[in-house]
Amino acid sequence: MKYTVQQDGSGSAASDWRRAVSTTYFPLDVEFRNTNSFRGTLEGWSLGDIAISRNSCDGLLYRRHRRHFLQETDSSLLITIPELAEVGFSQGSRSTSCAPGGFLVERGDAPYEFWHGKPNSLWVLKAPSALVRSRIGPTDRIAALNFDATSGVASYFVDMVRTTGAHVDHLSPSAREAAGLHLLELLCLSIRSDERVLDSNVSSIRAAHLHRAEQYIRDNLKDPDLGPAQVAEACGISLRYLQRLFSEREQSIIGFIRDKRLNRCAEELRAARAVSVAEIAYRWGFSDQSRFSRLYRTRFGCTPTETRRAAAAEREAGGGGAA
Structure with a gap:
């Protein structure tokens, strides 16, 4: 335009x-x-x-x-x-x-x-x-x-x-x-x-540790073995300290990893790519398809297939772009 x-x-x-x-x-x-x-x-x-x-x-x-x-x-x-x-x-x-x-x-x-x-x-x-x-x-x-x-x-x-x-x-x-x-x-x-x-609501040192941990998680979401121990080791801090940082945000490390993975799955499901739901789930660390579908519905209120169909309908109606 x-x-x-x-x-x-x-x-x-x-x-x-x-x-x-x-x-x-x-x-x-x-x-x-x-x-x-x-x-x-x-x-x-x-x-x-x-x-x-x-x-x-x-x-x-x-x-x-x-x-x-x-x-x-x-x-x-x-x-x-x-x-x-x-x-x-x-x-x-x-x-x-x-x-x-x-x-x-x-x-x-x-x-x-x-x-x-x-x-x-x-x-x-x-x-x-x-x-x-x-x-x-x-x-x-x-x-x-x-x-x-x-x-x-x-x-x-x-x-x-x-x-x-x-x-x-x-x-x-x-x-x-x-x-x-x-x-x-x-x-x-x-x-x-x-x-x-960095988050200004906590001390600069704690903010730096939390920011580094969160970014490590975002960068490694495709690793199916990603978990709290791996994050703590990669960031050079103890597991207990890492868990305390996340608890101050009222979220567990496991919950943070799960939500970020679901967000990336939803992003790919809305894209116009010929990739199956199972492939997308596996790519972002979900090896159990039925569990993935349950978690997805709980988070977004719809199934992965419904997300894909809705996005396709929007594109057909001319509403799939951001402009």
Whole structure:
């Protein structure tokens, strides 16, 4: 999809742009730096559950209010990559800015303000919060943070967003979905090592141990033998200490591993891939098919097959993308 908005004297530019950004991202209020001469172009592409877009426009201010998301059941993150000028962002108690050479994380399930005073071009990746959470933990820890993308995997991530945008029109639906998942993995790799995402509700040392244990679990979910003893040994802490860290979160280690595995199974079941339910369950550490089905129903209120059918119906109706 592509939108081009230019003031033509009818006063329609403001409503046209508001409609374009609300369709591409989610509902927002917009204030224009110069309403009478505003111009903007926005183009977006669906990559399965992920979406990317590029917008170029004059200075403006976006406001996301609570009323905009009260009826929303699924939350999303926006990852903004400025190209020409600095952008500003404020959400909750955090305020920051992001210049070209970095990227900014915005939560869609909390009020915020986003602005740039000068004409700017932005690449934006939209990702369901649940997909990011299954890979790096709670997303509130990364909201309103900006990340340096001038080197390392973050630079690779930003380059791949631009490259994907340049080639996406020539990709098949399955290739688009694969590209979206690749961008998601690169995004999570870019931010997971930043110490700012550690849980501030516990001491820094305990937070570091817990964060390391959780990430080890996420990285090794496919290992059918993954268990508390293996996690404790890999993290260099005692099993008793590890169990105490999780008990403070009111969840057992076994329960954490099980829930993360079920989340990844649900993610794959919603994808348009010709893989059987049994294969997906086995891939994520469930060797007993009947037990997997019981656990899945308990967690999600439906069977794995029902999840797959519902996702297929959404795709057929044109609602399978994130854009």
